[in-house]
Amino acid sequence: MSILVVGSVAFDSVETPSGKRDKALGGSANYFSISASYFSEVKLVGVVGQDFPKEHIDFLQSKRIDTAGLQVTNGDTFHWSGHYMNDLNEAETLATELNVFAEFDPTLPESYCNAETVFLANIDPDLQLKVLEQVKNPKMVAMDTMNFWITSKKEPLLKVISKVGLLFVNDMEAQMLTGESNIVKAAKAIQAMGPNNVVIKRGEYGALLFSGDEMAFTPALPLAEVTDPTGAGDTFAGGFLGVVDKEGGIHNADVARRALIAGTAMASYVVQGFSFDGTKNLSPDDIITRWSQIKSLSDVRDDLRLGS
Amino acid sequence: MSILVVGSVAFDSVETPSGKRDKALGGSANYFSISASYFSEVKLVGVVGQDFPKEHIDFLQSKRIDTAGLQVTNGDTFHWSGHYMNDLNEAETLATELNVFAEFDPTLPESYCNAETVFLANIDPDLQLKVLEQVKNPKMVAMDTMNFWITSKKEPLLKVISKVGLLFVNDMEAQMLTGESNIVKAAKAIQAMGPNNVVIKRGEYGALLFSGDEMAFTPALPLAEVTDPTGAGDTFAGGFLGVVDKEGGIHNADVARRALIAGTAMASYVVQGFSFDGTKNLSPDDIITRWSQIKSLSDVRDDLRLGS
Numbered sequence: 359m360s361i362l363v364v365g366s367v368a369f370d371s372v373e374t375p376s377g378k379r380d381k382a383l384g385g386s387a388n389y390f391s392i393s394a395s396y397f398s399e400v401k402l403v404g405v406v407g408q409d410f411p412k413e414h415i416d417f418l419q420s421k422r423i424d425t426a427g428l429q430v431t432n433g434d435t436f437h438w439s440g441h442y443m444n445d446l447n448e449a450e451t452l453a454t455e456l457n458v459f460a461e462f463d464p465t466l467p468e469s470y471c472n473a474e475t476v477f478l479a480n481i482d483p484d485l486q487l488k489v490l491e492q493v494k495n496p497k498m499v500a501m502d503t504m505n506f507w508i509t510s511k512k513e514p515l516l517k518v519i520s521k522v523g524l525l526f527v528n529d530m531e532a533q534m535l536t537g538e539s540n541i542v543k544a545a546k547a548i549q550a551m552g553p554n555n556v557v558i559k560r561g562e563y564g565a566l567l568f569s570g571d572e573m574a575f576t577p578a579l580p581l582a583e584v585t586d587p588t589g590a591g592d593t594f595a596g597g598f599l600g601v602v603d604k605e606g607g608i609h610n611a612d613v614a615r616r617a618l619i620a621g622t623a624m625a626s627y628v629v630q631g632f633s634f635d636g637t638k639n640l641s642p643d644d645i646i647t648r649w650s651q652i653k654s655l656s657d658v659r660d661d662l663r664l665g666s
Numbered sequence: 667m668s669i670l671v672v673g674s675v676a677f678d679s680v681e682t683p684s685g686k687r688d689k690a691l692g693g694s695a696n697y698f699s700i701s702a703s704y705f706s707e708v709k710l711v712g713v714v715g716q717d718f719p720k721e722h723i724d725f726l727q728s729k730r731i732d733t734a735g736l737q738v739t740n741g742d743t744f745h746w747s748g749h750y751m752n753d754l755n756e757a758e759t760l761a762t763e764l765n766v767f768a769e770f771d772p773t774l775p776e777s778y779c780n781a782e783t784v785f786l787a788n789i790d791p792d793l794q795l796k797v798l799e800q801v802k803n804p805k806m807v808a809m810d811t812m813n814f815w816i817t818s819k820k821e822p823l824l825k826v827i828s829k830v831g832l833l834f835v836n837d838m839e840a841q842m843l844t845g846e847s848n849i850v851k852a853a854k855a856i857q858a859m860g861p862n863n864v865v866i867k868r869g870e871y872g873a874l875l876f877s878g879d880e881m882a883f884t885p886a887l888p889l890a891e892v893t894d895p896t897g898a899g900d901t902f903a904g905g906f907l908g909v910v911d912k913e914g915g916i917h918n919a920d921v922a923r924r925a926l927i928a929g930t931a932m933a934s935y936v937v938q939g940f941s942f943d944g945t946k947n948l949s950p951d952d953i954i955t956r957w958s959q960i961k962s963l964s965d966v967r968d969d970l971r972l973g974s
Contacts, residue, residue, distance in 0.1 A: 396972060397972060444847060539752060540889075540890060540891075540892075541870075541888055542888045542889060542890040543890055546890075560871060562849075563868060563871035563872070564871070564872070564883075564885065566885070566888060573888060573963055574963060574964070575872075575885040575963040575964050576964060577872065577874070577883040577885065577964070580849055580850045580874060580881060581848075581850060582848060582850040582851055582854075583848075584848075601970070604971070611962075612966060612967050612968055615964065615965065615966045616966055616968065616969075616970055619966065619970070620970060642972045645970075645972060646969075646970055646972065649970045650969075650970075653966055654919075655881055655882060655883040656882070656883050656884055656885070656923065656964040657923065657966075658920060658923045658924055658927065658961055658965075659920050660920055660924065661924075661954075661958075662909070662924055662927070662928060662953075662954055662957045662958075663912070664704065664705060664950045664953060664954065
C-alpha cells in the first residue's frame, strides 16, 4: 500500500492570536504527507527552490516519506503569508509568492506509478490531471480544490473531478460548484459529476461524508485553545486517506467512519501548534487515544426506549 | 415521571421558500410538549385567549398532555409572524403580538407541583423564576433563552441560570452570555454560573453537550428538504428532556447521547412540515427508525489500526 500526493511544498509566514512564525515549513503536500505517514507509506510530488533547507528534507525522510518526486530547481521555494484574526475559521492571505511553483511540471519517478491511493491537493487542475495521467492503476483517487479554481478554471476542474473517486470540499465550495445551497443536494450533484465519495469539511463543526447512498459524520474535537489552523484540511485528508489506503478502499461505511475520525484526530493535533509542532512527534498511542476520544463524543451503547 | 413546561402557546404565521401558513398552531410550549409527549407525561403551563380553538386543546389532550395549567383569559392569543428566506437557519420576525401573554401570571395547579423534570422555555426570566419557585423538588430543571433576554434582562436571567441544571443555547448566545468566543471556554463559563449541563444547539451542524467534565455530540440529520424550521429548538428540547425524564436524570454520558439523538430525531421530523404536520402522527417505530438512522451516522464498530 502507498499513497502518492502532489501539492505545494512551501514556507508559511503565519500570524494568529497565539503568535507568529516566519517562513516555517508548510504546504499542502507536507501537511498531508506528515499526517498520512502515521498510517501508510507516502510518496511526495512537489517542487522546491535551492533555498529549501536540507533539514526539512531530512524531517520528511525521518517519517519514511519518499522524496524521490520532490524536484529541486533554480529559484526560491513557494512562500505563503497570511493571518487569522479572531475568527480562526478563515485565513486572510497577505502574499502568495509562487516562485518555483509557477513553472512546476510534475514528472513522476517510475517507482511512484504504481501507487494505490492518490491525493491531488489543492493546486491548478491542469497539474492535478498531469499527475493523475502518470499513475497506472490507482484504487482510490481523491482531490481537494478551492473557490479560486472553481471560478477561474472550471472546465479543467470538472475534467479532474470526473476522474476521481473522492472530492474534499467545504460547504461554500460545494455550493459554488453545484449551485445548490442544500448540502444533501449539492453532494448528490457532485456525485453525479463523477466521485462516488464526497467529504464536506465543516471546520470546527466536523466533517460529513457521502459515500454512494450512505452518509457518515464525525464531529471535530472541541478544543479550548487553537494555535494555528493552517494545514488542518490537508492534515485531515492525510489521516482519512491513510486509513483508506491501509484498508484497501472505502469498502463500507465503517471504514469511512474510522477514516473520518482519524482525519479529525490528526487535524485536532495540527491546530494545537504552529507548522508541524503538533504532529511531528506523535506516537501510535497518542493517535489512538485522540481517535478514541473523538469516537466517544458520539458513541451510544444502549438503544432508545419509548413510551411513558 | 412527568415533565412540566412553561412557555408560549401561540398562533404562528410563517412564510418559507416551501410555502406559507397563516395562524397555525405554534409556540415554544406546544413544540416542546408534542415532542416530549412521545417519551413521557407532559404538564403544560401557558395562556391563551378566547380565540384559541377547542380543536387545538383537543389535539394536545389527544397526546395525553395535561392542559390543567393552560389558562384561558379575555383577549387574543399570542401571535408571531415571521419568514425565512434562503438561509433557513434564521427567522426574520415580522410581528410579535403578545396579546394575553403580556399579562401572563403563571400559577400552577396543585397536581403540577411534583413534576420531576421542568423545562422553562424561552420567555421572560421573571416568569421562568415564578414558575420554578412553585415546583417542589424537581430532579432536573432545564431552560432556554435568547439574545433579547441576555441584553435586556441579564440580572434576573443570571438568577434563573444559577438555579437550573441544564441550559440550552446556540453558539451566539453562549458567546453573548459569557464574552468567550471559544465554545469550550464559553461552556465552562456557563457551568460556573450554575448549570452542570450545557447544550450548544448548532442547527444543521448538530448539538454539543457539556455535562460535568464530559462532552457528547450528535450531528443533525442532513435533509434534502426543509419545509419550516419553526419550533426545531423546542422540539429538540422536548425529545432530549423526554429521554432524560424517562431515565430519571443524566446519570451518565450514554443517557446524554441517547437524549441528544432523540432530540435531533424529533427536530428532523418537525422541520419537514409546517406547524405540527411533521410530528403530530408519529409512531414509536417512526421515532426509533429515525433515531437509529442518526445514531448510525457516527457509529463505529471496529477500532483503529495503525502502522504501515
